Amino acid sequence: MPEKKKLVVAKFGGTSLQSAECREKAVDHCRALMEGTEKLIIVVSAMGRQGDPYATDSLLNLLSEESSTGEKDRLMACGEVISAMVMASSLRAGGLQAEALTGWEAGIKTDGVAGNARIVSVETSLIEKALESAQAVVIAGFQGVDRHGKLNTLGRGGADTTAVVLGVALKADEVLLFKTVESIYTADPEKVPFAKKLTRISAEDLRHMAWQGAKVVHPRAAEASLSAELPILVRSFCSGNVVTEVVPKPLEDTRYIVGVAAGPVVSGFTVGGSGKPSVFFARLFSRVAALSVSMDMFSVWGCSAAFTVPEGDTGKVSALIEEMECPYTVKGPCAKVSIVGAGMHGLKGVMARFCRALDSAGIDALQTVDSHATISALVSLEDRDSALAVLHREFVE
Amino acid sequence: MPEKKKLVVAKFGGTSLQSAECREKAVDHCRALMEGTEKLIIVVSAMGRQGDPYATDSLLNLLSEESSTGEKDRLMACGEVISAMVMASSLRAGGLQAEALTGWEAGIKTDGVAGNARIVSVETSLIEKALESAQAVVIAGFQGVDRHGKLNTLGRGGADTTAVVLGVALKADEVLLFKTVESIYTADPEKVPFAKKLTRISAEDLRHMAWQGAKVVHPRAAEASLSAELPILVRSFCSGNVVTEVVPKPLEDTRYIVGVAAGPVVSGFTVGGSGKPSVFFARLFSRVAALSVSMDMFSVWGCSAAFTVPEGDTGKVSALIEEMECPYTVKGPCAKVSIVGAGMHGLKGVMARFCRALDSAGIDALQTVDSHATISALVSLEDRDSALAVLHREFVE
Numbered sequence: 001m002p003e004k005k006k007l008v009v010a011k012f013g014g015t016s017l018q019s020a021e022c023r024e025k026a027v028d029h030c031r032a033l034m035e036g037t038e039k040l041i042i043v044v045s046a047m048g049r050q051g052d053p054y055a056t057d058s059l060l061n062l063l064s065e066e067s068s069t070g071e072k073d074r075l076m077a078c079g080e081v082i083s084a085m086v087m088a089s090s091l092r093a094g095g096l097q098a099e100a101l102t103g104w105e106a107g108i109k110t111d112g113v114a115g116n117a118r119i120v121s122v123e124t125s126l127i128e129k130a131l132e133s134a135q136a137v138v139i140a141g142f143q144g145v146d147r148h149g150k151l152n153t154l155g156r157g158g159a160d161t162t163a164v165v166l167g168v169a170l171k172a173d174e175v176l177l178f179k180t181v182e183s184i185y186t187a188d189p190e191k192v193p194f195a196k197k198l199t200r201i202s203a204e205d206l207r208h209m210a211w212q213g214a215k216v217v218h219p220r221a222a223e224a225s226l227s228a229e230l231p232i233l234v235r236s237f238c239s240g241n242v243v244t245e246v247v248p249k250p251l252e253d254t255r256y257i258v259g260v261a262a263g264p265v266v267s268g269f270t271v272g273g274s275g276k277p278s279v280f281f282a283r284l285f286s287r288v289a290a291l292s293v294s295m296d297m298f299s300v301w302g303c304s305a306a307f308t309v310p311e312g313d314t315g316k317v318s319a320l321i322e323e324m325e326c327p328y329t330v331k332g333p334c335a336k337v338s339i340v341g342a343g344m345h346g347l348k349g350v351m352a353r354f355c356r357a358l359d360s361a362g363i364d365a366l367q368t369v370d371s372h373a374t375i376s377a378l379v380s381l382e383d384r385d386s387a388l389a390v391l392h393r394e395f396v397e
Numbered sequence: 398m399p400e401k402k403k404l405v406v407a408k409f410g411g412t413s414l415q416s417a418e419c420r421e422k423a424v425d426h427c428r429a430l431m432e433g434t435e436k437l438i439i440v441v442s443a444m445g446r447q448g449d450p451y452a453t454d455s456l457l458n459l460l461s462e463e464s465s466t467g468e469k470d471r472l473m474a475c476g477e478v479i480s481a482m483v484m485a486s487s488l489r490a491g492g493l494q495a496e497a498l499t500g501w502e503a504g505i506k507t508d509g510v511a512g513n514a515r516i517v518s519v520e521t522s523l524i525e526k527a528l529e530s531a532q533a534v535v536i537a538g539f540q541g542v543d544r545h546g547k548l549n550t551l552g553r554g555g556a557d558t559t560a561v562v563l564g565v566a567l568k569a570d571e572v573l574l575f576k577t578v579e580s581i582y583t584a585d586p587e588k589v590p591f592a593k594k595l596t597r598i599s600a601e602d603l604r605h606m607a608w609q610g611a612k613v614v615h616p617r618a619a620e621a622s623l624s625a626e627l628p629i630l631v632r633s634f635c636s637g638n639v640v641t642e643v644v645p646k647p648l649e650d651t652r653y654i655v656g657v658a659a660g661p662v663v664s665g666f667t668v669g670g671s672g673k674p675s676v677f678f679a680r681l682f683s684r685v686a687a688l689s690v691s692m693d694m695f696s697v698w699g700c701s702a703a704f705t706v707p708e709g710d711t712g713k714v715s716a717l718i719e720e721m722e723c724p725y726t727v728k729g730p731c732a733k734v735s736i737v738g739a740g741m742h743g744l745k746g747v748m749a750r751f752c753r754a755l756d757s758a759g760i761d762a763l764q765t766v767d768s769h770a771t772i773s774a775l776v777s778l779e780d781r782d783s784a785l786a787v788l789h790r791e792f793v794e
Binding site: 054063064071074078088089090092100102105150 | 451456459461468471475478486487489546548
């Protein structure tokens with residue numbers, strides 16, 4: 001008989017806990033896991049999706065627009081607390097000795113950024129104490145408290161991050177992310193129908209895929225596993241099978257580009273300034289930041305700057321630039337399309353192939369940016385899917 | 398122009414916050430209060446009643462029976478947190494500068510008894526800080542944390558207690574309890590149709606009425622006001638008018654019995670023991686307590702004991718006594734009916750009139766108990782309403 005794993009962290013998302021039937025199935029998964037595991041940590045998201053009463057979006061909809069992020073945080077955190085208590089109850093009804101903890105009771109400390117906090121540390125003693133008496137400890141994901149005891153949430157997908165961070169902090173043997181998807185793919189299969197399943201991906205590549213817009217695993221979750229030798233397995237909530245293995249180290253045996261991804265709908269600005277460039281840029285960027293607008297794809301030349309902002313913020317950014325009396329152009333709707341792969345670092349000619357591929361399909365790259373692990377182009381929204389397809393054909397197939 | 402009150406605490410119960418329309422009306426009440434008040438503390442219960450998704454009972458229904466009281470506490474506390482955040486948002490939408498705090502953020506410390514905690518102290522500095530920037534601070538009622546930081550709830554009606562305790566701690570000018578009732582009555586008008594409205598009642602009498610089963614104000618809320626010179630006004634949520642004034646000092650100008658009340662449905666046990674009485678009673682009562690069954694109407698004579706337990710616990714208490722091999726009888730369903738009035742202390746002949754009144758209506762008192770402010774009899778459930786009526790006629794009219 002193989003030796004039991006000492007500790008496994010399993011995370012269930014909102015759709016996996018949506019109904020009593022779904023929770024029943026989640027309990028079945030946990031019961032099966034207990035056969036090969038001594039102790040189980042179960043991290044949960046809020047139950048269900050928009051429309052279900054305890055889902056994050058439904059809770060947020062109870063508030064009017066101008067609510068403070070702190071109030072939103074405390075309201076949203078209730079979704080996962082409710083879910084944790086309910087899941088512990090379901091596990092016990094299913095014959096497992098389970099106990100539930102909120103994020104703050106589990107010792108999860110954050111940096112205090114409301115609505116998008118990072119976990120800075122975990123005081124594991126509280127979880128370890130709970131594990132002494134219970135086989136399974138359910139922990140409310142997506143939340144923690146800052147050093148003043150203030151509740152914070154971790155941003156969309158944050159329960160993934162909770163699971164991986166807890167796995168690292170508790171020296172778990174394995175982290176399982178139960179997902180209602182069939183796999184992690186080389187591209188979003190809704191946009192690129194011939195996308196391929198990725199049975200293995202390095203944590204670093206997964207992180208870049210996630211930051212570039214792939215929605216399967218929260219980027220900070222992948223990030224958290226990088227520093228530790230902690231395997232993450234994405235399992236199908238439906239079949240229970242492992243669909244993708246996320247390995248902490250770079251993979252030697254794969255091609256250097258793992259996939260393509262597209263980000264949200266944005267507008268691309270180019271702004272011409274005057275005077276001393278450093279003064280102009282400091283003024284422009286700090287005024288945009290003061291609007292709480294997040295910018296991407298910065299590039300500057302001379303006294304001119306290009307950047308993108310979320311499509312919904314186009315109006316207020318335009319107004320600001322007009323107030324500054326600068327000439328500018330704005331293009332949209334656009335999207336950033338990227339090729340991702342930490343292995344491309346140092347390879348020559350990739351950018352040339354990237355631009356040639358887009359050009360061969362008649363697609364204008366309005367702007368490009370690159371890092372050691374990604375090359376991205378801003379394209380018209382109408383060109384997005386064909387850009388993904390042509391890049392996938394060029395680099396992934 | 399009359400001087401403004403410095404600080405008023407206003408509490409809204411679940412039915413007063415059930416729908417967006419109700420919350421709108423609650424905001425109207427708050428706006429009207431702000432005209433005569435510098436700062437407002439608003440204490441809220443969970444929104445709605447059984448069936449509404451965020452009501453206490455609906456949250457509890459998500460759990461299976463055997464959940465720990467600690468988990469129930471943390472789940473239930475979400476109801477008031479959600480309510481507080483939503484109410485603050487509604488107040489802001491209505492033009493008031495409002496901020497929301499959870500019970501623990503408001504510095505409410507409890508004794509750690511899950512599901513039925515008492516507030517032991519309030520660290521008011523956190524609320525005072527919030528009051529510096531906001532006109533109105535909304536606080537989640539019914540909750541606090543013990544010295545280990547564990548969430549506790551205060552038991553049914555606990556938001557009343559939160560409001561009064563905060564009123565005392567913050568030296569408020571006044572506590573307003575908005576209720577969807579027309580008045581506090583001399584008896585439950587559903588059971589005694591000729592019950593009279595009480596426009597004034599002393600906090601002590603109100604407390605006894607509540608402990609004996611009158612449901613309008615949480616007994617610990619009345620208790621909390623006893624030690625302070627703090628007036629509590631029960632206001633109609635519908636009309637906004639004051640319906641009953643709860644005065645901290647005994648009233649000089651009222652009759653000595655303020656009302657009659659009936660408790661929940663119970664079973665009456667009599668048990669015969671053997672051996673040394675003190676040993677037998679210690680064994681019996683500690684074994685019943687170990688079942689988490691709350692007992693009432695204790696009386697002991699020789700080696701025999703009588704007591705009541707909630708009707709739902711009859712089976713397990715019977716089983717325990719059979720296991721102890723003691724002779725016993727159990728009568729039920731029964732109810733305790735009481736006359737209440739701190740003024741009856743020292744008066745002669747009250748017990749005689751009490752028994753005569755029941756007898757005149759052909760009602761058997763299965764057992765009686767009395768204190769300085771109450772006289773109670775255990776009667777068959779079918780006799781309950783006529784017992785209340787005859788006692789009301791004898792003592793209140």
